[in-house]
Amino acid sequence: VQLQASGGGLVQAGDSLRLSCAASRRTFSNNAVGWFRQAPGKEREFVAAISWNGYMKDYADSVKGRFTISRDNAKNTVYLQMNGLKPEDTAVYYCASALSSAVTTTARGYRYWGQGTLVTVSS
Numbered sequence: 338v339q340l341q342a343s344g345g346g347l348v349q350a351g352d353s354l355r356l357s358c359a360a361s362r363r364t365f366s367n368n369a370v371g372w373f374r375q376a377p378g379k380e381r382e383f384v385a386a387i388s389w390n391g392y393m394k395d396y397a398d399s400v401k402g403r404f405t406i407s408r409d410n411a412k413n414t415v416y417l418q419m420n421g422l423k424p425e426d427t428a429v430y431y432c433a434s435a436l437s438s439a440v441t442t443t444a445r446g447y448r449y450w451g452q453g454t455l456v457t458v459s460s
Contacts, residue, residue: 358372371440389438
């Protein structure tokens with residue numbers, strides 16, 4: 338499975354962005370998908386995840402109430418709607434396809450990773 342993340346860019350604090358993660362194979366729809374991010378000099382951290390059918394979702398505390406994860410299995414695409422962006426949200430955002438259909442928040446629970454898309458939030 339190849340994953341292509343897109344939608345990043347340079348925005349101001351308070352703005353919104355929507356990231357997309359498109360998969361190359363139909364089997365994407367059987368797996369949970371997660372978003373992680375890595376800021377300069379920091380470790381990769383969990384952001385959000387969604388189960389295979391979209392019913393279960395989980396978010397990092399730092400993004401709860403601001404970010405929304407969703408998926409369209411017909412399009413093999415997962416989205417991350419980011420509202421109220423803050424400078425501390427600046428990072429490279431990665432999407433990943435999980436080993437299972439259930440939500441997981443740890444990186445080792447994911448098998449396939451996209452190349453990342455850069456989000457920069459200026460103050």
